Amino acid sequence: MLLLQDVHKTFREPDGSALPILSIKEFRVAAAEQAVLMGRSGSGKTTLLHIIAGISRPDSGVVRIDGHDITSLSEAGRDRFRADKIGYVFQTFNLLPGFSALENVMLGMSFAGGRPDAARARRLLERVQLKHRLTHRPAMLSVGEQQRVAVARALANRPKLLLADEPTANVDSGHQQQIVDLIRQTCQEENVALLLVTHASEVAEQFNRVDRLEDFNCVEATV
Amino acid sequence: MSLWRIAWRSIQQRALASSLTGVSMALGVMLVVAVLVAHGVINQSFLNNSGLGYNIVVGAKGGRLDLVLNSVYYLSRPVENIPYAYYQQFTEGKFKPYVDKAIPLCLGDMYRDFRVIGTTPAMFNDLDYGGKKYEFADGRNFEPDEYYGAVVGSIVARDAGLKVGDKFQPSHGAGPEAHVHDPFTVRGVLKPTGTPNDRGLFINMEGFYLIPEHAKPLDDAPAARPHDDHAEEHAEKHHDHDHHEEPAADAKHADDHEGTDGGVRVSEPKHAEESAEHHDEHADSHDKDHEHDDAHQHDHDHHAHTPLPLAQREVTAILVLSAGTFPELTALELMKPINKDSVAQAVLPIREMSSLFSTFVDPLQLVLLSLTVMIVIVSGIGILVSIYNSMSDRRHEIAVIRALGAGRRTVMFIVLLESILLSLAGGLAGWIVGHGLIAALSPWIATQTGVSIGFWQFVSYELVIIPGLIALASLVGYLPAVAAYRTDVAKALTTTP
Ligand SMILES: Nc1ncnc2c1ncn2[C@@H]1O[C@H](COP(=O)(O)OP(=O)(O)O)[C@@H](O)[C@H]1O
Ligand SMILES: [Mg+2]
Numbered sequence: 239m240l241l242l243q244d245v246h247k248t249f250r251e252p253d254g255s256a257l258p259i260l261s262i263k264e265f266r267v268a269a270a271e272q273a274v275l276m277g278r279s280g281s282g283k284t285t286l287l288h289i290i291a292g293i294s295r296p297d298s299g300v301v302r303i304d305g306h307d308i309t310s311l312s313e314a315g316r317d318r319f320r321a322d323k324i325g326y327v328f329q330t331f332n333l334l335p336g337f338s339a340l341e342n343v344m345l346g347m348s349f350a351g352g353r354p355d356a357a358r359a360r361r362l363l364e365r366v367q368l369k370h371r372l373t374h375r376p377a378m379l380s381v382g383e384q385q386r387v388a389v390a391r392a393l394a395n396r397p398k399l400l401l402a403d404e405p406t407a408n409v410d411s412g413h414q415q416q417i418v419d420l421i422r423q424t425c426q427e428e429n430v431a432l433l434l435v436t437h438a439s440e441v442a443e444q445f446n447r448v449d450r451l452e453d454f455n456c457v458e459a460t461v
Numbered sequence: 462m463s464l465w466r467i468a469w470r471s472i473q474q475r476a477l478a479s480s481l482t483g484v485s486m487a488l489g490v491m492l493v494v495a496v497l498v499a500h501g502v503i504n505q506s507f508l509n510n511s512g513l514g515y516n517i518v519v520g521a522k523g524g525r526l527d528l529v530l531n532s533v534y535y536l537s538r539p540v541e542n543i544p545y546a547y548y549q550q551f552t553e554g555k556f557k558p559y560v561d562k563a564i565p566l567c568l569g570d571m572y573r574d575f576r577v578i579g580t581t582p583a584m585f586n587d588l589d590y591g592g593k594k595y596e597f598a599d600g601r602n603f604e605p606d607e608y609y610g611a612v613v614g615s616i617v618a619r620d621a622g623l624k625v626g627d628k629f630q631p632s633h634g635a636g637p638e639a640h641v642h643d644p645f646t647v648r649g650v651l652k653p654t655g656t657p658n659d660r661g662l663f664i665n666m667e668g669f670y671l672i673p674e675h676a677k678p679l680d681d682a683p684a685a686r687p688h689d690d691h692a693e694e695h696a697e698k699h700h701d702h703d704h705h706e707e708p709a710a711d712a713k714h715a716d717d718h719e720g721t722d723g724g725v726r727v728s729e730p731k732h733a734e735e736s737a738e739h740h741d742e743h744a745d746s747h748d749k750d751h752e753h754d755d756a757h758q759h760d761h762d763h764h765a766h767t768p769l770p771l772a773q774r775e776v777t778a779i780l781v782l783s784a785g786t787f788p789e790l791t792a793l794e795l796m797k798p799i800n801k802d803s804v805a806q807a808v809l810p811i812r813e814m815s816s817l818f819s820t821f822v823d824p825l826q827l828v829l830l831s832l833t834v835m836i837v838i839v840s841g842i843g844i845l846v847s848i849y850n851s852m853s854d855r856r857h858e859i860a861v862i863r864a865l866g867a868g869r870r871t872v873m874f875i876v877l878l879e880s881i882l883l884s885l886a887g888g889l890a891g892w893i894v895g896h897g898l899i900a901a902l903s904p905w906i907a908t909q910t911g912v913s914i915g916f917w918q919f920v921s922y923e924l925v926i927i928p929g930l931i932a933l934a935s936l937v938g939y940l941p942a943v944a945a946y947r948t949d950v951a952k953a954l955t956t957t958p
Contacts, residue, residue, distance in 0.1 A: 318866065334861060349866035395708075
């Protein structure tokens with residue numbers, strides 16, 4: 239499903255010095271697999287997810303998703319690929335404040351080829367127990383509810399791969415488990431592969447497969 | 462979700478800034494509409510009178526425009542007169558073959574703020590306006606023998622409160638010392654025509670001539686008064702104002718004019734005889750029809766008035782409709798000899814007004830239009846500033862939309878749509894308010910200009926407004942749209958809003 243090979247990413251600091259972030263020999267996630275990647279803050283988790291999602295490009299290496307090497311695609315091609323195949327749950331939810339919960343979910347389907355499917359958007363919101371919050375704006379929802387809307391939105395377009403970037407980091411502790419469970423269950427129901435990144439061990443421990451970014455990221459060696 | 466919807470949501474999010482820029486756009490478009498419609502109204506009230514019913518105006522030599530403004534629009538300073546004999550050239554003289562209709566006008570008198578026009582019943586019986594016959598809202602046209610009969614325009618009737626049977630006294634010039642003389646009786650009120658005639662009082666030319674100061678002093682022929690004692694006696698009576706009945710032409714007295722015109726062939730007797738017959742019939746029918754009609758109760762032995770001798774008569778203008786299958790060509794043929802003469806000039810009113818417009822009114826309109834278009838452009842820049850200012854806040858949202866799979870072009874297009882929506886919504890509001898205002902003001906405009914305009918009356922130039930607004934919106938939306946296009950998604954996503 240997902241294959242990373244020899245992926246390197248180096249940022250250039252404002253002072254001109256090079257800041258290597260990622261140097262990954264190989265990393266895989268199988269179809270419908272649920273993997274967690276642990277890493278401390280600043281270790282490059284978000285950078286890696288951006289690369290997988292095609293939002294940014296690695297300096298070198300191969301990112302193969304569902305048989306397509308997205309590093310060979312143009313930016314527009316990656317945008318389209320992301321719209322079709324990848325769901326993204328952000329650490330800060332990133333719901334659009336001007337849109338209702340339902341509209342936020344519909345937005346997740348607006349940029350792929352097909353017509354937005356309002357019925358599916360409603361079903362997904364029902365699935366995340368927000369049946370009675372369809373027309374609420376994000377500001378009128380609790381953080382836990384907001385993140386549930388974000389999960390529904392990420393799954394809206396039937397992606398093959400869901401990327402979750404510290405989805406519980408901004409949720410109050412009482413609802414963190416609920417979010418993790420929801421993500422895992424819905425991914426299973428929808429038959430979607432999941433790559434969740436987190437710095438929280440209590441979240442990571444629940445997964446069968448836990449990788450530590452530091453273990454296979456060789457940046458330290460290169461510095 | 463459609464891109465329109467996404468764009469609209471983002472307009473809603475900045476409700477205050479959006480409505481302010483929208484309102485300024487609305488104001489701009491409203492002013493453009495106002496100028497365009499005003500232009501249309503002015504054009505229509507002056508130029509589109511191609512259905513004047515005549516195509517040539519003949520008057521004293523002098524300002525061509527003055528002649529047109531006076532005799533067609535009843536505006537401007539009074540102009541000089543021409544001899545009555547010259548008018549007769551059109552009705553029976555050398556110009557007759559070229560002429561289909563010729564209506565004499567005697568100008569110079571006022572009633573309140575309205576022009577009083579001495580003419581013949583043919584003004585309304587023979588002439589059309591815009592291809593239509595003149596109709597009366599009340600009463601009828603004055604008869605040739607009703608020397609003191611009058612017809613008033615619709616605006617005069619309303620503003621001066623004149624109705625059929627009312628009497629009024631034209632005043633000569635603007636002076637308050639205007640002489641008191643016999644009043645004219647309103648015989649008919651015209652239906653609104655949308656022409657300057659709505660603002661005129663039309664009196665029988667015969668009565669006009671009998672107003673004391675209207676007789677041209679005869680320097681070379683002092684004896685050219687009616688050589689009829691009877692008439693003289695009554696002329697004096699007239700000056701004494703010892704009677705105010707409706708006067709009537711009398712065949713006996715009309716006969717007496719023969720040879721008093723200083724050489725010009727007189728057609729008056731025949732005419733008067735006809736009139737007299739006519740008058741008798743008329744009086745009978747009126748006795749039956751109008752019990753209040755005291756005007757016709759006059760004593761036939763008491764000859765109220767005698768027509769002014771032809772030599773003492775003058776007309777200010779002659780409205781001429783040229784004859785022939787190609788009246789325009791005939792008009793040119795007719796105008797040549799007239800303009801060669803030293804007596805009068807002939808002008809084409811439409812041509813004079815067109816040249817007035819192209820040299821004076823059109824440039825003025827253009828300046829006004831440019832100013833209002835400038836306001837629209839400034840409003841457009843307001844939209845630019847408003848959207849552009851919001852871009853820093855929206856960088857994050859744009860990044861999220863991009864992360865959901867929208868391409869650079871898509872987010873660029875969304876911002877462009879936003880600008881277009883805002884411009885069009887504002888513009889549409891302004892257009893509706895503009896036309897609403899015009900519709901609300903239309904009774905007043907109709908009073909002032911005689912042109913009535915409704916809400917749905919468009920000026921063809923208005924069709925340019927929509928594409929113009931879209932072009933403007935695309936132009937002003939371009940800068941923020943490019944900012945959206947350039948958004949660095951990874952960076953914007955990692956910086957918390
Ligand atoms: N655009 C950038 N330019 C320079 N440095 C960056 C940029 N984006 C991220 N970084 C740096 O890369 C490192 C990894 O960032 P990130 O991937 O966000 O870490 P994590 O998500 O694991 O906390 C951080 O030290 C961050 O400062
Ligand atoms: Mg991060």
